[in-house]
Amino acid sequence: MQFLLAFIVVGPLIGAAAALPPAPPGLRGKSPDQAVLRHGVTVTGVILAAAIALTIGFDHDSPSRMQATTDISWIPALDVRIHLGIDGISLPLIVLTALLTFLCALYSYYKMPAGPSPRAFVALLLVLESGTLATFAVLDLVLFFLAFEMVLIPMYFLVARWGGEGRQAAAWKFILYTLLGSVIMLLGLLLIGLQSGTFDMVALATDNGRGLTASTQVIAVLAIGIGLAVKTPMWPLHSWLPDAHTAAPTVGSVLLAGVMLKMGTYGFVRIVLPVAPDGMRTFAPYLAALAVIGIIYGSLACLALARQGAGGDLKRLIAYSSVGHMGFVLLGIATMTPTGVNGALFANIAHGLITGLLFFLVGALKDRYGTADLDTLAGATGAALYGRAPRLGGLLAFAAVASLGLPGLAGFWGEMLTLFGAFDPAEGLNRPAFLTFMAIGGFGTLLTAAYMLIVVRRVCMGVPEYATTKPATTEPAGTGTTTGTETTTGTGTTTGAETETTTGTGRTGRNPAHGTEPGGPLADIRTYEIATWSPLVVLTVVAGLWPAVLLGLTDPAVQKLLAGGQS
Secondary structure, eight states, X not given: OHHHHHHHHHHHHHHHHHHSSOOOGGGOTTOHHHHHHHHHHHHHHHHHHHHHHHHHHSOTTOTTSXXXXXXXXXXXXXXXXXXXXXXXXXXXXXHHHHHHHHHHHHXXXXXXXXXXXXXXXXXXXXXXXXXXXXXXXXXXXXHHHHHHHHTHHHHHHHHHHHOOTTHHHHHHHHHHHHHHHHHHHHXXXXXXXXXHTOOBHHHHHHHTTTTSOHHHHHHHHHHHHHHHHHHTTOTTSOTHHHHHHHHSOHHHHHHIIIIIHHHHHHHIIIIIHHHOHHHHHHHHHHHHHHHHHHHHHHHHHHHHHHXXXXXXXXXXXXXXXXXXXXXXXXXXXXXXXXXXXXXXXHHHHHHHHHHHHHHHHHHHHHHHHSXXXXXXXXXXXXXXXXXXXXXXXXXXXXXXXXXXXXXXSHHHHHHHHHHHHHHSOOTTSOHHHHHHHHHHHHHHHHHHHHHHHHHIIIIIHOSOTTOEEOOOOXXXXXXXXXXXXXXXXXXXXXXOOSOEEEXXXXXXXXXXXXXXXXXXXXXXXXXXXXXXXXXHHHHHHHHHHOTHHHHHHHHHHHHHHHTTSOO
């Protein structure tokens, strides 16, 4: 178990180093690019297998106990140690990270994003995986900070070099926001370590703030909380997220939403709650208030993007939805109760599964149709997925209703438990204020359902009711078949294909790179997409129907964490 956890953290780094030199002649396959992409699939697959083996070997009867621990002195003068371990809180996040990274590597093997050499792409993907896994496995504040920062550079280059339009500005915004937040967080971590005499997270959690004065706790929570809130992201520190998601390649968006956002909320649970409980109690009402503002703000932004004529981008809409969903996670943490924190951890995993699936689907839709613009997708020559690609349309509708919190799917339990936690917050917190936050959060679930159903209606069902249809016109002789109907929106412009070409059959069709012609059939789900997306669909259903699988791991660990290390 010790070796497995250490291998899971270090293995991707070794794989990244091995991806940089050219492959031996016998392993190159059809091309060097194919060889390095296959290398990425192999390494991430081995790490996923190791994470599954770690889960099997985990003592599920004692999920509150740190297991698979490694504790080696690293910098004796500062008492900084290479301390690794997992419990019921960190294990699900490690498995989620390993799974999503493997699925991204597999997807990229068949659909590599346009950009520079795949060799650098695979190496950056593996470094990103190693940093994220280390964040969830380390038990030392200094190592936590190093792992937390380790993911920034690979994600910056994934957006800046393999992203779409506006990628440079989005990448710079991402790195500047997160670096500034991290500098402030480092000050808080150093304050705790120097004041308490140790950077060991287990010892600090057991001490439960008794070695820190109230003022030290308040300052530390403020500093650490700002850094974690940027990564989560919490309103109003969220503005880097929509730009990064819109510009990022598909796999970059999946990892950013599915894994990297969880690092911020994990830090609140692992560090802030047990190490500085008095400081957290001071800021809990403010954290809850900002969380529910984020829920409403994210939902209203999504409704504005989904509106006809707004020119909303579907990737940007899902990015704003993440602001709302992570607001529920922060609300659960702010309650400082086992119910609320368990709900936050459950919502973390559910968001990773569902939003990861949504970004995969939007990436596939953009690949087929050449755009993620909602007005174009809803036009007469738009997606209309139920008729043109029924399996893809059905899967998009499934992911949308899972995201809005349909009972029986993973998105339901986390949000429900966070609202229950707000109904009865921890002792010392203002209950009327939290009841207000609960009501606002409940209203946010209605707004979430509204914009998700609008997206399903427009993208999956096709032509909106406000459109007017003109009769079909016949092309002049020699140009081929008729173009069918054209749709005029309320602005008087005609929506339709971005580019058209004349094919060898004499028909007017969409650019073959987009795989369709106006009004014609879209390529439905491909074999590699089934392999990539099926695990997310299955786990979304399993977590929704059998929440005890996850709650049985997290609840004992959360109870111990909130009780100051006492089971």
